[in-house]
Amino acid sequence: MTQGAIWPEGYGRRILDQVDSTLDEAARIAPALTGPEWIMAHRQLAGRARRGRGWVDPVGNLSATLVLFPKEPLTVASLRSFVAALALLDTCVAVSGRSDGFALKWPNDVLLNGGKLAGILLESSGQGARLGHLSIGIGVNLLTTPEAVEPGGLCPVSLFSETGAQIDPETFLDYLAAAYARREATFISQGFEPIRTAWLASAARIGEVITARTGTTQTQGRFETVDSAGNLVLQCAQGRVAIPAAEVFF
Ligand SMILES: O=C(O)CCCC[C@@H]1SC[C@@H]2NC(=O)N[C@@H]21
Numbered sequence: 747m748t749q750g751a752i753w754p755e756g757y758g759r760r761i762l763d764q765v766d767s768t769l770d771e772a773a774r775i776a777p778a779l780t781g782p783e784w785i786m787a788h789r790q791l792a793g794r795a796r797r798g799r800g801w802v803d804p805v806g807n808l809s810a811t812l813v814l815f816p817k818e819p820l821t822v823a824s825l826r827s828f829v830a831a832l833a834l835l836d837t838c839v840a841v842s843g844r845s846d847g848f849a850l851k852w853p854n855d856v857l858l859n860g861g862k863l864a865g866i867l868l869e870s871s872g873q874g875a876r877l878g879h880l881s882i883g884i885g886v887n888l889l890t891t892p893e894a895v896e897p898g899g900l901c902p903v904s905l906f907s908e909t910g911a912q913i914d915p916e917t918f919l920d921y922l923a924a925a926y927a928r929r930e931a932t933f934i935s936q937g938f939e940p941i942r943t944a945w946l947a948s949a950a951r952i953g954e955v956i957t958a959r960t961g962t963t964q965t966q967g968r969f970e971t972v973d974s975a976g977n978l979v980l981q982c983a984q985g986r987v988a989i990p991a992a993e994v995f996f
Pocket residue numbers: 767768769790792793794795796797801803808809810811855864865866867883884885886
């Protein structure tokens with residue numbers, strides 16, 4: 747760690763001992779909030795991951811949710827999953843003091859030495875394009891590597907196991923909140939393009955053949971890019987395919 751983190755102005759901070767899920771807590775308190783709020787819990791009893799899976803987060807790992815009230819429609823606001831992934835990457839580099847080994851996996855996992863270090867889950871309220879709140883749920887294996895491995899998925903790793911860096915969740919959150927606020931300011935002032943460019947610079951397996959699975963459909967192709975809408979773009983036998991949502995397998 748090279749320098750301390752200053753909590754960003756305008757963002758609230760709540761630290762809970764225990765909760766069902768910080769995403770559930772976010773949904774409960776959002777109607778009473780007047781601005782962005784970070785919620786962190788030392789223990790989640792019912793943490794969840796993408797595609798209906800559970801998220802196991804032993805004490806010492808980070809479980810946090812950022813609640814935002816974006817003005818944009820959901821399709822644009824959701825691009826903040828890339829903003830959050832970049833902020834996570836910035837934070838991991840800052841607290842571990844090393845930049846090698848980290849990579850971003852579409853849509854928004856952070857990898858370290860080829861294993862899964864962190865995941866992001868977006869949830870929102872509102873009707874149609876009108877967004878109420880947007881929750882960005884973030885789980886990072888700081889200390890402990892959970893045993894659960896998704897079928898065909900990457901092995902989980904922890905920051906401690908891979909780098910020896912020991913950082914408590916509250917301190918990590920301070921760095922993450924500062925990093926997020928910096929990336930959010932870029933997103934607000936310049937749009938998605940600089941975020942997309944920065945994300946691609948750290949993308950895992952770009953140019954390689956990967957598989958995207960959506961329900962029963964499976965698409966294999968060369969990972970060409972992420973487009974301006976955040977879609978995964980694969981060059982397949984049948985041509986260029988833009989995929990809005992899927993689980994990616996290497
Ligand atoms: O990799 C994934 O599928 C996303 C995992 C997201 C886990 C975090 S932990 C904090 C927040 N609360 C939850 O219940 N889930 C997210």
